[in-house]
Amino acid sequence: MRSPAAALGATATLADNRVGQAFSRLDGPAIAELSAQLEVEARSRRLSYWRDEVAEPVRVLPRPLVALHEQLSYARYAAFTVQYALKRLPQMYVTDPAVRALFNLTDEEEAWLRECWTPAHRDVNPLFGRIDGVLDFATPNWRESLCFLEPNLGGIGGLHMIPTVDGIVADVVVPRLAAVAPGLRLAANVDLRDLLAQELVDHLELIGRSGSRVCLVEPKYSGYGPDEQAQLADYLRARYGITVMHADPAELHMSGNEVTYDGEVVDVGYRDYTVLDLVELASEGVDVTPMRTLLKENRMVSSIAAELDHKSCWEVLTDPVLSLRHFGAEERLVFRRHVAWTRLLADRRTTLPDGTEGDLLEFVRRGRERLVLKPNRGYGGEGVKVGPTMNEGAWSEAIDRALADPDDRWVAQDLAKLPTVSQPASDRDGGNRHDERFFAVL
Numbered sequence: 001m002r003s004p005a006a007a008l009g010a011t012a013t014l015a016d017n018r019v020g021q022a023f024s025r026l027d028g029p030a031i032a033e034l035s036a037q038l039e040v041e042a043r044s045r046r047l048s049y050w051r052d053e054v055a056e057p058v059r060v061l062p063r064p065l066v067a068l069h070e071q072l073s074y075a076r077y078a079a080f081t082v083q084y085a086l087k088r089l090p091q092m093y094v095t096d097p098a099v100r101a102l103f104n105l106t107d108e109e110e111a112w113l114r115e116c117w118t119p120a121h122r123d124v125n126p127l128f129g130r131i132d133g134v135l136d137f138a139t140p141n142w143r144e145s146l147c148f149l150e151p152n153l154g155g156i157g158g159l160h161m162i163p164t165v166d167g168i169v170a171d172v173v174v175p176r177l178a179a180v181a182p183g184l185r186l187a188a189n190v191d192l193r194d195l196l197a198q199e200l201v202d203h204l205e206l207i208g209r210s211g212s213r214v215c216l217v218e219p220k221y222s223g224y225g226p227d228e229q230a231q232l233a234d235y236l237r238a239r240y241g242i243t244v245m246h247a248d249p250a251e252l253h254m255s256g257n258e259v260t261y262d263g264e265v266v267d268v269g270y271r272d273y274t275v276l277d278l279v280e281l282a283s284e285g286v287d288v289t290p291m292r293t294l295l296k297e298n299r300m301v302s303s304i305a306a307e308l309d310h311k312s313c314w315e316v317l318t319d320p321v322l323s324l325r326h327f328g329a330e331e332r333l334v335f336r337r338h339v340a341w342t343r344l345l346a347d348r349r350t351t352l353p354d355g356t357e358g359d360l361l362e363f364v365r366r367g368r369e370r371l372v373l374k375p376n377r378g379y380g381g382e383g384v385k386v387g388p389t390m391n392e393g394a395w396s397e398a399i400d401r402a403l404a405d406p407d408d409r410w411v412a413q414d415l416a417k418l419p420t421v422s423q424p425a426s427d428r429d430g431g432n433r434h435d436e437r438f439f440a441v442l
Contacts, residue, residue, distance in 0.1 A: 002140070008070050009140035016066040016138035022181035023063055023424045028433035032426040034062055034176060041168045046231050047161060053223035060165055061423045062173050064186065065440060067137040072189070075442075078146060079131045081334045085317060085327055086151055087125045089308040090117040092316065092326055099322065102312045102344050104376065104409050108279045109307060116295040116304040124206045126301040128199050128270070129153035129309070133338070134441050136419035146338045147416045149441075150374075151313060154306030155218070155272030160228040160235070163191040193235050196270065199301060204268055207298055211267035215245040215259075217252070217291070218272035229272065249273060249281060252290035259290040259299075266290075269300045275307050310376050311411045314342035320351055341414040344376065345402055353414055361399070364412045368395040373402055376409045387415065 002010070026034070038060040041047075048055040067075075090113060092099040105113065133148040166188035174186050200214055214236065216229045233244040245261045252261055259266045271291070278288045294300040316322050317335040324332070341353045343360055352358045364371060368387035375383045385398045402410035418439040426433045 005074075005143045006140040008068055009138070009142040012066060012068050012071060012142065013138045013140070015068070018181060018184055019063065019066055019177065019186075020422070022177040022184060025180045026176070026424065026433070028426040028431050030176075031062070031424050031433050034173065035426070037172050038062060038168060041172055045164050045168065046227065047164050047168075048227040050222075050224050050227055055227060058161060058165075058226075060168055061438065062169070063421065063423050064169050064173065065137065065421060066186070071137050071142060074143060075135060075146060078334050078338050079133075079148070081331055082131055082148055082151075082317070082339065083127060083129055083153075085331055085335075086129075086153060086309070086313060087127050087305055088326070089313060089316065090125075090305050091122055093308060096322075096325070099316055099326075102315050103308060103310055105307070106276070106279070109275050112275045112278075112292070112295070113304055113307055116292070118296065118298070120207075120298050121303055121305070124203070124298060125303050125305055126199060126203045126298075127153050127303060127305055128156070128196055128301050129306065130156040130158070132441065134416050134418055136440075139419075144337075145417070145419065148314075148339050149413070149416060150311045151309040152379075153309035154274070154302035157226055157228065159192050159196060160231040161226060163188075163193055164231075166191075193232060193239075196232075196301075197236055197240055200268055200270065203301060209267050209299065211265065213243040213245070213265060213267045215247050215252070215261050215266040215269045216272075217247050217249055217269050219277070220246060220248045249278065249288060249291050250286045253287075254289055254293065259293055266294065267299065269294045271300055271302065275304075311342060311374055311413070312344045312376050312409070314339055314411075314413070315344055318342060320355075340416055342411050343413075345373070345399070345410045345412050347403075360412070364399060365396060367412075368392065370415050372413050372415055373398055374411050374413060375405075376411050378408065 039057055042057040042060050047058045047060070049058055089099070093103065094114065094117065130152040131148050132150050132152060133146065136142055136145040139145060170186075170188045177184055177186070201212070204212060216233055218229050220229065230246055233246045236242060236244045243264065245264060245266065247261045252259055252266070254260070255265075273291070278291055282288045291300075295304050316326070317339050318341050323335060327335070343350050345360070345364065347361050349357055350360045352363055368390065371387045373385040373387075378384070385395070387395055390398065418441065420437045421440045422435045423438055424433060425436045
């Protein structure tokens with residue numbers, strides 16, 4: 001007898017196949033027309049990425065990923081379980097030397113952490129993050145395929161892009177599919193912007209702040225990266241009628257005991273800025289007291305806990321001694337099922353993926369086919385070494401360089417299988433159609 005999870009996976013597979021069959025009825029010219037319309041919508045809805053102060057439209061792929069409500073509910077349960085565990089990392093950091101040894105904060109970062117992690121934060125600790133991972137919904141073993149790879153606990157990308165893409169696909173693609181496949185019912189996922197708004201409102205109520213003036217803080221004059229927070233501010237103002245400011249940290253000031261932007265008091269902030277970024281700003285002469293004040297007074301989302309989103313925090317969750325010391329049975333079950341085995345690279349003994357204790361470096365050196373190496377604090381895939389794509393000599397050299405890296409510590413992590421999705425495309429002249437394969441991550 002199939003398990004309920006396997007039955008859900010079979011249903012999702014059928015739904016995904018129906019979407020694929022619907023796209024198979026669209027020829028090359030129809031796909032070309034659809035792609036052109038998607039680009040027009042991306043431009044009109046300000047779905048942009050800045051490169052050297054030039055806004056480029058983000059490509060919208062036409063075929064949506066299909067998931068059932070029950071599958072999304074389970075994925076959210078697992079993600080929130082992990083995120084709730086990560087919210088408690090600062091308390092573990094200051095009280096448990098074994099946890100503290102897994103992180104490489106600078107002296108300045110540690111000073112900020114200890115000043116801004118207060119008893120109030122232990123009770124109310126806002127994190128609005130994203131847990132990166134993989135999940136193949138369209139397979140009977142979809143639940144077992146869920147694997148969390150690394151945390152992103154502050155300043156997450158996609159708050160404007162993801163719901164905007166969902167809206168474009170719902171408005172442009174879904175009607176086309178319905179025309180060739182009557183009865184196919186697809187709906188957009190939950191809007192991340194609304195989730196952020198609820199997080200901000202709830203946090204204001206929890207800390208007893210009577211105002212509702214929100215400030216989105218980012219390096220807004222950098223001229224590089226996704227163009228999101230200005231659009232996010234417009235959305236929140238229009239939908240909720242609240243005061244939403246959009247500031248660079250250098251534009252915030254202290255007026256008495258209050259943080260202000262352009263003369264307006266800030267009640268709560270949402271930041272796309274790390275403490276390391278703020279330390280660098282301070283070295284350039286920028287007064288970062290307003291940012292420090294918002295963090296210390298628990299009026300910033302995400303809180304100072306976001307500074308511990310190093311990849312090595314996965315070791316806290318997957319090491320049996322540390323997880324037993326700090327987490328409950330249900331949490332540990334989620335970690336065992338869905339958090340990738342990850343260890344801070346060093347010459348030491350540790351628990352290996354099979355549950356036995358062994359020499360970490362020896363395991364990593366002979367485990368090339370099943371492992372990746374990652375800079376502990378890197379992002380965007382920079383520097384990642386995928387074992388199966390390298391020969392033994394290159395893998396050994398990568399390990400040695402990682403151990404000797406003066407700027408960052410590295411982690412070894414179990415290799416996760418990345419699901420792929422087939423996307424319809426057409427030739428440049430809009431003639432013959434073909435399929436392109438993409439990796440799907442969440």
